[in-house]
Amino acid sequence: MTDLSCAFLNLHLKNPTVLASGILGTSPTLLERVARAGAGxxxxxxxxxxxxAGHPNPVCLDWGGGLINAIGLTNPGIEEETRHLTASAQRLRPLGVPLIASIFAPSVEAFAEVARKVSAALPDLIEVNISCPNVGDEFGTPFAGLPETAAAVTAAVKAATDIPISVKLAPNVPVIARIARAVVEAGADAITAVNTMPGMVIDADAGRPVLANKMGGISGPALKPIALRCVAEIARAVKVPIIGTGGITTGRDAAEMIMAGASAVGIGSAAWYRGPEVFDAIVSELAEWMQAAGYSSIEEMRGIAIQ
Structure with missing residues (x-):
């Protein structure tokens, strides 16, 4: 019998799939729906x-090889968000599905304050988003761009909360392993890799970019080879759990990400393509593929592609 359960830090996941940040918001009813649809x-x-408020429309497009988006970090602010997350945690706890709260901020000090406040909702893990690619004009270079700034945010957040933290890294850096080592040395319990890749899509007929923000983050199938490379380099560099995210659309994609060294697999754009039911579908496809390939557990294939 194929066992899809896995451990992630002190958490037990019934399967390795994780709803990635951003794709479905923070509504308690939506998060519960995803949990009931099979997300780990x-x-x-x-x-x-x-x-x-985020950026003006249009903010997202399926361009053929994936999605490009520049939502602009639309959110209600930490006070209202904490109320949503508290309600979400209450809905998810009886289902045995961990809640990960994603945070961002414009400064090291603000990251610490947001982490402190969100901790009141008692999420199981805090994801520290230092890598959003489409607000650079407002916040400057993403904190994920340099080991020093990535480490500074990590240390500040770690000091502000007792909840484990996973730092979300960017793919568009010269040596992602250096960033990974820096955040782990600063106290990161886990790493989420990766965020979207900055890009642009132009409408030739209109002679202008398709997004109001002009540039945005590339996700979906086009991101998968980049994400696999990043996860493999991180897994070789540090010994903390990794949520491998980027282009996971099928069970076979999930297997590839686990073989690259991921402990769990983030799913975002696939929910756009296949609906919230994608989680159950990917879990079934992964179990079927593992059985055919002769694997009985997730642990058996984790990291085998980088050994």
Whole structure:
């Protein structure tokens, strides 16, 4: 019998699938729906210190090889978000599905304050989003761009909460292993890899970019080879659990990500393509593939592609 359960830090996941941040918001009813649809864990949309309206439409497009988006970190602010997350945790706890709260901020000090406040909701894990690629004009270079800034945020958040933290890294850095080592040395309990890849899609007929923000983050199938490479390099560099995220659409994709060294598999754009039921579908496809390939557990294939 194929065993899809896995451990992630002190958490037990019934399967390795994790709703990635951003794709479905933070509504308690939506997060519960995803949990009931088979997700092993769920991540809320990133929240910052103040409410943000985000960027004007259009903010997302399926361009053929994946999605490109520049939502602009739309969120209600940490006070309202904490209320949503508290309700979500109460709904998810009886289902045995861990809640991951994603946070962002414009400064090291603000990251610590947001982490402190979100801890009141008692999420199982805090995801520290230092890598959002489409608010750079407002916040400057993403904190994920340099080992020093990534480590500074990590240390500040770690000091502000007793809840385990996973730091979300960016793919567009020269050596992602250096960033990974820096955040782990600063106290990161886990790593989420990766965020979207900055890009642009142009409408030739209109002679202009398709997004109002002009540039946005590439996700979906086009991101998968980049995400696999990043996860493999991180897994070789550090010994903490990794949520491998980027282009996971099928059970076979999930197997590839686990073979690259991921402990769990983030799913985002696939929920756009296949609906919230994608989690049950990927779990079934993964179990079927593992059985055919002769694997009886997730542990048997974790990291085998990088040995």
């Amino acid at each position: 864990a769920v991540t809320s949309k990133s929240c910052g210190p103040e409410p943000r």
